[in-house]
Amino acid sequence: MAVELTRPALAAEASALPARALLVTLLRPPVILYVPAALFLAAFFLVPLGLVVWMSVSDPEFGFGNYATFFASRYDLAVLARTFQTAFVVTLASLVFAYPIAYVAARRGGAVGGFLLGVVALSFWTSFLVRTYAWMVILGAKGPVVGLLTALGVSPPPRLLFTTFAATFAMAHMLVPFMVLALYAVMKRIDESYMRAAASLGARPLRAFLTVYFPQSLPGVVNGATLVFITCLGFYVTPTLIGSPQDKMIAGRIGQEIEQLLDFGAASATSMILLAAALALFTLYDRFFGLDRMWR
C-alpha cells in the first residue's frame, strides 16, 4: 500500500531529473529482479562465449583464417557432415523407440502408463556418463551381447564397441527420454474422443491412427526431433568413449583440437560453427514448424 502511494510522487519528482528517473526505473522491483540472472548469464555465458568468438578470430593471428582452414579441410567437413548424419539417424531411431512408449503411456494411462513413464524417468535421471559406461559393459568384448552371439555360433563375433553403430545406438537410447517426454506432452492433450469419433465414422484402428491420431501428434514429433537433433549435434561423452576413433563427431574434434593439437583458435572456430549450425536449425524450426500454432 505504501509503495502504491509513493510511486506517483517519485514519478513526478523523477520527470524533472532525467538521470534520477533512470535510477528510479532501474531500482523498481520488477527490473531489480532481473539483475541477478542477467549478471549470472553475463559472467558465465556471454563473457566466455565472447572470449571464444574472440579467440576464433585472433589466435594465432587476427582474421578468419581458422574458419577458412575448417572449410578448406576435407577432414573437418567430413566430421561436420558425419555429425549431421549421425544426429539424423539418432533422431530417427529415438523417434522409432519413443513413439510407441509415449503412445501407450498417453492412451493407456493408469498403472501401465505410470510404469512406462517411471522407466523413462529413471533413465532420464541417470547421467549420460553412467549410461555410456553401461553400454561399454554391454557391448564389450566380454559383454553379454558378444557372449550371446558366440553362443549362437557367430564366429568370430563382430566387434561392437568403438564403432559408429555403438555410438549411434547408445545416443539414441540416451535421448529416448527427451523424445518420449516431448511426445507425451502433446499426446496427453489428444482427447480420447477423437479416436472414438474416427471409429464411429467408420475408420478401422490403423486407419484412425494414421489419419486422426498421428497428424495430431506431429507437433510432439517436431518438438522432440528438434530437441534430440540439437542435443545430438553437441554430444561429446558417448561418441568419444564408445564410438569409432576414426569417425569423430564435431564435439570430439573440438576436444582433439584442444587436448592433442593445442590449437585453441581452431577449436574456437569449430565451436562457433557448431553453435551456428544449432542456431540455424532453431531458426528453421521456428519458421517452418510452428505446427503447434497451426491449429490451436
Added chain:
Amino acid sequence: MKNARALSLRGLSKSYLAGQNAVDSIDLEIQPGEFVSFLGPSGSGKTTTLMMIAGFSKPSSGEIAIGGRKIDSVEPYDRNIGMVFQNYALFPHMSVADNVGFPLRMRQVPKAQAAKRIADALAMVGLADFSGRKPAELSGGQQQRVALARALVFEPDVVLLDEPLGALDKALREQMQIELKRIHRELGVTMVYVTHDQGEAMAMSDRIAVFNRGRIEQIGSPAEVYARPQTRFVASFIGDSNLIEGVIGRGGSVDLPGFGSIAVGRGDLTPGTPVDVLLRPETIRLSKEERSPEDICFTVDEIVNYGDSFLVIGKSAGQELRARVPGLDMPALARGERCVMRWSKERVHIVPR
C-alpha cells in the same frame, strides 16, 4: 430417410464391479425415426448405455439390435452409427469439408458424389460457405453444426448425441434445439439424445427415458412423463414439484393430512396405501379473497420475481410448497403474509411410493 432403423435394447447391463451395475437390465424399443432422450443425473447410466450402443463399451449382459440385426459382436467402425460428442471431436488438422467427408472417405464413396453429399450436409446445417475453414476458426455453435453434419452425411442407421449442446450458452442452445428438431423432421433418422437437462429433453423428444441408478424409471412422451410421473424420482427430477405425503382412503380418494380428502378416482389402490401426491407449482392458485370453507391457508416465506412469472415459496399445513404464478395473475403479496391457495383437483397426480 430410407434407412431409419429401429433400435432395441434387451436386458442390457454393465457392471464394473461385481454386484454393482452401472446399467441394470435395460429394456427399450426405439421405433424407426423416433427421437428418444436419455434423461437423468450424472452417474445414472445414460452415457454408459449410449457408449454400449456405439460399441465403445462392452455390455456385461443383454443384447443390442439395430433394425432387427444383433450388433453386439460388431466393431464400432462397422456399426454405421453416427455420433455427436460432447466436445464435438472435430479433427483439428482437417478442414470443415474434410471433417464432413471423413466418413465418406472411409466408405470409399467416389469423389464427385462425396463432394455433393458434403455440400448438401453443410447446407443442411447452414454452413455452406465454411467448407474451407479449420474447426478452430469456427464458433462453438458452428463446430456443433459441423459435428452434426459429419454424423449425418453417411446416412447412419441411428444417430447418437451425447450432451451435444452442453457447452453452448443458453440462447444458442435453444436455437440449436429448434434446428436439431427441424433436421430430425427432415431426415426422419432415429436419434438417441443423452442429456441431464430436462428442459432440453422436454423440448425435443418424442419420448423420454428417465434414468436413475442404472435403470429406466419411466419411458413416455414428454407430456406423459411430466403430468403422470410413475415414481417419486421422476416427479422431482422433471419440472418443479411439490410432493405431499398422503394415504389412500375409501372410494378412490386420497387423504392428505392438513389438506383434507380429495377424490382422485384411484379405486385400484388399496385403502391405507401410503402415496405421494404431486402438485405442480403452476397448478396452484394464490388469492387474497376467502371464498369457501375448503380454502387452504398459505403463508408466504419468499417471493422470487422472474419477470414473466413469480415463484412463491411458502407453507401450508406445515408443508413447504412452491407456487408458480404468472406475472399478470400475481396478487399483491408480501413476505409473511397469509393468503388462500387453491388447486384444480383433476391436476392432482398420485405417485406410488
